[in-house]
Structure formats: structure tokens, C-alpha cells
Amino acid sequence: MTAPEAPQTPDTPETPETPSPEALQRERVLAEVAALPGLPGVYRYFDARGEVLYVGKARNLKKRVSSYFQKDHGGTRIGVMVGRIARLETTVVRSEAEALLLENNLIKALNPRFNILFRDDKSYPYLKLERHPFPRMAYYRGAVDRKHTYFGPYPGAWAVKETIQLLQKAFRLRTCEDTVYANRSRPCLLYQIRRCSGPCVGLITPADYARDVADAERFLRGDTDAVLGDLQRQMMAFSDGLEFERAAEVRDRIGALSRVLHQQSVDESSLSARDRDVDVLAVRVMGGRACVNLAMVRGGRHLGDRAYFPTHVEEAAALGAEEVEALEEAEAALPVECQVLEAFIAQHYLGVAPPPSLVVSHPVRRELLQALAEQTGVKITAQPNPREQRRVWLEMADKGAQIALARLLAEEGSQRERTRALAEALELDAEDLDALRIECFDISHTAGEATQASCVVYEAHGMRPAEYRRYNIEGITGGDDYAAMRQVLQRRYAKVAEARAAAAASGELDAEGGTATNQPLPKALRLPGLVLVDGGRGQVAMAREVFTQLGLPLHIIVGVEKGEGRKVGLEELVFADGREKVYLGHDSAALMLVAQIRDEAHRFAITGMRAKRASVRTGGSKLEEIPGVGPKKRARLLQRFGGIRGVTAASVDELATVDGIGADLAEEIYRALH
Template sequence: MAHAPASRFDPQEFVSRLPRLPGVYRMLNAAGEVIYVGKARDLRKRLASYFTKTTHGPRIEHMVGQVAGIEVTVTRSEAEALLLENNLIKSLSPRYNILFRDDKSYPYIVVTSHPFPRLAFYRGPLDRQHRYFGPFPNAGAVRASIQLLQKVFRVRTCEDSVFANRSRPCLLHQIKRCTAPCVGLIDAETYREDVRNAMLFLEGKQEEVLQALARRMEEASARWAFEEAAVYRDQVQALRRVQERQFISSGKALDADVIAVAFAGPEVCVNLVMIRGGRHLGDKSFFPQNAEDCDAAAALEAFLPQHYLTRPAPPLIVVGEPVDVDALSAALSERSGYPVQIQTRAVGERKAWLEMAARNAQLALAQRLGTHATQQARVQALQQALDLPSAPRRIECFDISHTMGEATIAACVVFENHAMKGSEYRRFNIRTVSPGDDYAAMREVLTRRYQKLAAGEGKVPDLILIDGGSGQVNAACEVLAELGLSDLTVIGVAKGEGRKPGTEELVFPKGEKRIKLAPESAALHLLQQIRDEAHRFAIQGHRAKRRKARASSPLERIEGVGPKRRQRLLARFGGLRGLLAASVDELAKVEGISRELAERIYRHLH
């Protein structure tokens, strides 16, 4: 059931015709754009509340004032409506929905199914072939846990290809971080016991592990194998120290997430504390968009489905606000295959966890506001230094990276509203210009970047930074003039004497002037931050492209040389080095290689 935007839209009449069924509604403005997506247990009752109540907050009142049409979709249940709502919010990004950035998938520790399993960092879809433990809040927590497991249980972490080709123990064995199963210094049964203990530890069954290690220590002592007993003793002591440091432990192998919300002016922070196997793995803070004038319950109601409907949920989620979670709990339980409880009234130990999460959220907010204040001061200093009519809200910076013309990459990074916007970074493969021609490369990347802007699409930058001198800046200005965007401000950041930080010069178009800011200038610090980020992003892409190009065989780029001919050539001459030393006559003797093709191969290789 739907209603398209119209100038005479009557919300009261429209709502009166709605069914009392669960579903999803989409509010549209006069331009037909979706400005809000919501779900309801009773569509008629929920939508009527927008147009009959007079106690809405400023944000909702402003949204309702823009509604020129509503579309609704009836679903079979509220849980199904929740799933549809979440999908629509992520695909449409409506202006009045509280949006949480869909970050990368969380990392896990994986124990492989190899006969001698390995511990490894893993990020991606899970399968049934291996055992996964987590998720962890960040990569650092995974690596710290792997290091701990290496120290205590000495399980290998090397790739299977390395494991299969070792002829002597590696450095990790020498520093007592691996038992060297690759060269048979430990038997398969003992190694599997170490792996089993490591997995029990990750599951939160520390006491069971300690009992098993104590038992093995006593058995070794009874056999007078005192060196072996000392190894088990050290493992027990290390695990005891871990338990002492573990300040969040319920004595149970509990998997839970604890979520708290904090406010500071217009900023909102949602802090997520992860507990796996009774161990506190760390926390992660989220800062939503479009959260002005919202309360803690609204922030949580937006966060929970957006976060958990696209990734595994633990059996217990503890939140500090009274929110309606019945539909979400049902949806998560159905997707997970086990009951997922969302607890809104925590007591005792769980209440202490919530208080800790709230402190984390407040600390993260304070750090964010401090960073924003610093960046705001830098932006204002930049406005004064460049004599701009207003403080630049959006700055785009370009850099070109290559190695003597090889694998040229151009990068564009974006600074907006006092922060770098990683989701808007872009890289461009430069193919249409001569290798090493930075000016032509700059022309190409700016043409590709701003031709849509010239057509009325995209965001207009207040300032364009070019990592380079007068040549690059003038090339940029020529492109912008051709596109009809000559009113955009372009500044070059040229490296100073000795390429030392603090000696940079700011280059203006057409050689109008060059200025040098003081090394302690806040404006210079902002320009350095943005320029360095563009350089990092460009060189990262260039190195990846160069590795890929160099990893491929030069024979792959020769027309007429397919896989079979490549194999015959490499087999005949013993590899690429022998092939490079071969003459045209020797190449022509290979089966399937004509004289003409041999000459072509020789010319390409030389």
C-alpha cells in the first residue's frame, strides 16, 4: 500500500485507511526523497501519533513539517518489519534516521582444521570447516590474545605452506612460543592437547585448563621428567596471572555485550563492551549521524538492529535504557539459532558492567570533543592564513604516487566538518598519460573527479589542496576552468628545503604568490595532516598495484603466448632468468614458437 508525494496530501485521511497490521513506513518530502524509515506493530496507530500528538521534539516536528507523502509495506510480523526497516535504512540513509556507520566486520581468532591446527587472525564470513572465537572489538585485542596463547600453549601461527616446507625450527620455537610440530619436535597427540587447552581457555573454561595442566605436571614429576613438569608449571603460573588481571569475570563462561549511551551537547556516543567466555575483550565506541535532539532510548533503538541484524549476536545483550526489544530479540534468536536475551534492567554485577560502559562512553565523547575543538581552531587559523571569506567545511586533497612512472595512482582524501572522511576517499588508476608525467596525471584525476560536479552532481569542496608545486597547481586550475569550476579555491602544498616538515610553502595559482607559514602554525598543522593522509592513501594504493604487476609474468602480456606456450618456454630455459638470456634462434626452437613470435617475445623481454 503506498501514497506518492502530492501537493494535497492529507495525512489524517491517509492514516485512517491504514490497516492495524505490522509493517514498515517511509516518509517522503516534496521532492519524493525518503526522509525517514520506521517500523510499527500497528501501522495506523504508529503513524497517527505523528499527526495527532503536539508534544514532539524539535527534530520530529521539523521532519513532520516536510512530509508530502507516505509509503507503507505490510509484513507478516513485527520481527520481519524490523529486518526490512534495517535494510531500507542502510540502503537509503534517510535524513531523519539515526545512522550508525556500518564498520568493517569484527575480527575473530580461528583455529584451523589442519592435522596440526594453527591459531590465526581472521576477518570475514564464518564457515563450519574451522573453529572461530570472538568476535573481538578490534584487531589489537585479537593479536594480544594470540600472543598470550602462544606464550602459554605454544601453538603454531605460521601459514600451512610455511609449515609444510620447514626443515628446522623457526625463531618462535627458539623463544619458546611454538613447540615446532613442523619438524616433529612434538607428537601429534600432545600437540592436540595443547590446542584443546587453548580452545577451552578461549571458551572461558580456565579452571578446567588449570586442572588439566596441574594433572600433567604431576604425571611428569612422577616420571622424574622435571623439565617437562617445569613447562606445565610455567603455563599454570601464566594463566593464574591472566586471571588476576581479568577484572570483569563472573566466574562463568559468559558471552555478553554491554551497551551504554552518553551525551555531550549535540554529540552522542554508544559504547559497546564485549565479554566472551567471561573475559573482558575490550570496548568500541560509535558516534551516530542525524542524532540531534534524540534521547538515550532512541539512540539504543537505532543502534541495536543496525548493529546486530548483520552480524552474530551473543546470547546476552545488556542495555541501560528501557527500550522495546521483543521483536528484535525474536529476530536475533531466529537468525542465530539460539535464544538471544536483551536485558534492560541490570542488577548486581551486570549493573557494574553498565556503569563501566557509561564511563567509557563519556571518556570517548570527551576525547572526540577535544579533537573537534582542536580541529575547529586549525580550520579557523587556515581561513585567516589563506584570507578565505569563510571557514572551509570541506577540503579535498590530491596526490600522485608512482615509482619512476610505474603503477601510477592518484588519490583524493576528504576532510569535512573537522574530521577526515575515510568513506569518501577515492583512488584513480592513471593509464592515459605518459609514465612519470605528474602534470598530465593531475589533469586526468581532476577531470574524472569533478566532471560530475560540473553536471550538478556531488558535493562542492570549499578548498582543493594539491600535493605539489606550481606545475601541478596550474594544471589543476586549467582543468577546473575547462569544467566551468574556476571559482573553486586551489592551493598547492610544496615541500620545502630538504623536504623537512615545517618548511612547506603554500603555492597559489598562476604564480600569484607563495607563502610560508611558521612551523608552529595551527593552519600548517591542518594542511600537513590532510596532505600526509593523501600521501599515505596514494602510496598504499601504488604499492598494491606495483606488487600485483610485478607478481605477474611478463610473458602474460605478450600476444600469442598462452598458458601452454609459457609453460614450454619456462620449462625449456629453466625459468625467467634463462629465458631472458635466450636468443631469437633459441626461442624459435621451442615447440609452438614460430620465428615471428620468437622475435616478438625477444623484443618484449628486452
């Protein structure tokens, strides 16, 4: 007998695996890519935290963006970037020129991780000739208007001031404020030393002053030959008329102008009209950093240069090199120097009117110049291989870029070693030294008046002024530094503590303060790697109390205690977590960094306190606006109550006790100040 066959059980269907969040995210991105149009535009990649990774432009959005996702890029930088893309945004434009301009506007606004970025510093100074019957020369920084005449921009304040001094010697134009000019009864010292013609007291006629202004304007525009010719004719006319003193004055003006022109070492006859306004751009790349040195020539005069150091150069250069193979586009195969130069031109001249001529150390694509011409209305040419005078200018700019970059690398190398030394000395848990963030606090006041706290930030081996903050301290006893420190730390870290507590409750943070997925912390949850407070055990105890209340770690708090005799180099470090205080040694690189950060916090606090104190003390201007309060009564009030703050705090009865202040006026003062 054969055994009966066992009944067959039907196959149970397998439960499909639930796709991971990363897979779903990838599918969403690919779906967005598939829906892109084949039009010119700009695309932006974002990571899971919403931070911008990359901004790019394309003739064909669909073709360009999809090419990033069609290949396995492995562990290259482009692969790292693609692996972090959580979503994308695109903007369709009419032309590639529009795409280029939008791309660089977005790069400046969003600061993406894989783009070359130049700091948006457009605050160039100008020389201003104010509209007035007797125009005044002035240093000016800001937006220009049509009310006055502006010359520039100049590379720095020193260049403007040097030009003003020259014009004072050669044309004797006034520099005093209109309020001073209108109230002079006798000429000032500048007239005595022959730097001003004395229009305030009528020592020069309006016609003669207007001629001097016109000569100064022509000189600033580069028409120096005509100016010198007119001055020589004036000198001969005075001489023929036996006015030898006036002839000698004009002779001195000619000599001053001639010396300046000789120092410039430029043959005016060899300069064309387009040579009189030129920007010279030289690029140097070394050690993962880059420098663009901008030299300005205005009116045929070399005004000086200014160095710019972009960020993300190494990442952008590596990404660009990998795009050549990945995207198979020849236009991406630009040397890093050309990438840096084009990024500077595109970002810099979007906000600053360019001159008609650029002298450049490396070639620039014609499409970029055409796009800028459409944007600015100025037809621009770029010359990479200049001759004669332009070649001299370019060599000077290139040498300046070389020197500036070498100095930067030396400073950064020193700072990197200081960061490493501090991390090792304090046993900081900082795997990535570039990401180590230090925040330092200081309190400043004068006898309890105008108390302010400052917070300065050190990150990526350098101070970060854009992230500095000042805190006005209110509601404490004047001079109570401990209470001020308590207030500023609570205000600085209370929101971070709340966000971390909520994240821990939801499971986003583990017990050690890290994420469950080992991803970088979102910005709202991040704490600095080190919190420095300027002070010893008392200040550290106050910081420990605040951090304990907020539930934040204590080991990141370090106090900088003055050494014996308060001498620099003898500072000791005091810890909030109970460790013994440490003396690092006067020649320690770690102590040098601590002292640098502490001194910067002190400087920042002092400047803020002085500005606040000045505004408080000069608040007496509020008293000036009160009818019946003249200079004498105002002085009595300020002297009696120690300043405008004391006057404001006084009652009506107290105000009425001041000599000359009746009950009605006291009530009027009280009402005006409140």
C-alpha cells in the same frame, strides 16, 4: 428627466489561480496518506531531491503517518522535516517485531537525516583453529564457515594476537602457514623459545598435539578450572615418572595460564554459564554527540572494548522529543540514552550473532529483545542494574565510554576551529561550515612506474574515507605529474561540469551557480568548496587549464607549495584565480588543516601506488605459468626488461635475444602475456 441607467456589464468569472508545485506536491502526499492501511509497517519520507529524511515504524501506518500532517508543527525540527516531505513509501509487515527489524535495516541502508545511525562496521576478528592433523592457530577476519573452528568475535586485532601469544606459551600450538609447515626439515625459532611443540618435524605425537588442541579449545570456551586440573595431573604424572623436564614444561604452562587469569580479576566460581559470554553496553551522551562502548566477555575473559559514535543524534533526539507531544504516544518518550542504546542493539546485532546476555547502562524495551530473538534464534536478556562481577564490567565500560566521548569532543572542537580558521583565511563563501567540502589530489609513482592519483575528502570537520578514490593514470609519459594531474581532474569533474551546463541551459542554475528557488543543489551538480592540489604554480596552472576548459570556477583551486627547504610548516598557498600566494604561519590552525588533508592525500596515494607496483612486479607469476620458463629464465627476463611490464612490452624478437630463450619459447611467452 432622469438619466438613463448605464447598462450593467455581466460579471466576468475570475480565473482560478494555478496551484503552486509545492501545493500540488502536498496534495499528492496527503492523498497517499489517506490511502494507507491500518496495519503494522515501516514508512520512509523523501525530499524533493529523492534523499531519505526519516524512516519509522508503526503499529498502525495510517494513524501514525497521518498524525504528522494533522497539526501545525511550526519551526520545530519535526515541522522542518514535514515541510520537506515530497513523497513517502510504506511497507506493510506482519508484526511490530518485523517492522522494527526492517526499520533498522533501512536506516543502515539509506542513512536518513533524522535517524540515529551507527556505521555498519561488522568486520570483527576471530581466532581460527584450522582443520588439519596438526591444527594451526591463526588470526582471521571475514565470514565464518564450518570447515574450521572459530573463537570470538574479538573487539580488535590486538585482542586476538594477545590470545594467540598466550596459547603459544601455554599449549605451544603452531602458527605457521601450511606451505611452511609442509617444507620444514628442522624446527624453527618458535620451537627453540618454547612457543611451538615442533609438529612439522615430528617432535610431538599426534595424540599429544590433539590433547593440547583440546585443552586450548576448553580454555577459550571458559573451562579453565578443568584445564588447569588436567595440567596439574599431567605435571604430577611426569614427575612420578622422573620426567622432570617435561614436568617443568607443564609447570610453566600452568604458570602462564594462572597469570592471565589473575590479570582478568574474575572469580571463575562466581560466574554462571550465561556469564561466560556477555556483551556489556554503556552509553554516554554529551555535547550533541553520543558514544556506545561495547565490552566483550567470552569464556569468562574480558577481551576489551570498542567505542562506537553514531551520527544524527541531535536531530533524532529532538525529533523524538517533539513526537511525544505531536503524536501523543508514550512509547516515544524515551531518554536520548535509551534511544541511542536501542538503535545500537537493533542495528548492531542484525549482522552479528548476539550473546545470550547483555549488560546495559540503560533499560531496553522487551519488544526489541523479542524481535532480535526471532531474527537470530538466540534468547537474549538485558540487565540494566547488574551486581557483583557484571557491575564491575559495566563500570569499566562506562568509564571507557566517558573517556572516548571526551576525546572525540576535544578532537571535533579542534577540527571545527581549524575549519573556521581556513574558511576565514581563504575568504571562502561557506555559510554552513558543517557542509564545507574539501577535495585534495596527489600524484604518486616510482620513477614513472605504477602512477596513481588519489582524491581524499574532508567534510563535516573530518576526513571521509568512504569517499576516497584512486585513479590509475594511463597513457602518459612516466613521471609527468602535470599530465597525471590533468587526467585526474578531468575524470573527476567532467561529469559535474556537463550536468551544471545542462542545468544552466534549462534555467535550473543561475549565473552564480545557485538554484532559482534557493534550494540546496542536487548531488550531481555540487562542487567542493575547495580543491587542494599538492604542488605549486605548475600544478595549479594545470588545474586552472582543466577548470577553464570545463567552465568551472577557478577561485576554489588552491595549491599547497612546499616552503623553503621543503620544511613542514613553511608551506605557501597558491591560487588559480590570480591572487597572490599566501603564507599562513607555521602555527596557523588553517595551515594545520591544510597539512592534515595534504598528508592524508599523500598517504592514500602512496599506499595505492605501492600496492599497484607490487602487483606489477610480482606479475612475474604470469611467467611461472608458461611451460619452459623456469626460475633462471624468469629472472633473466625480468632483469633484462626491468620487470613484468617491460617483458610484456617487448616484441618476440626482443624476447628471443635473452639467453636461453629461443624463437619458439619467445613466441609462447609473447602469446601468454598478451
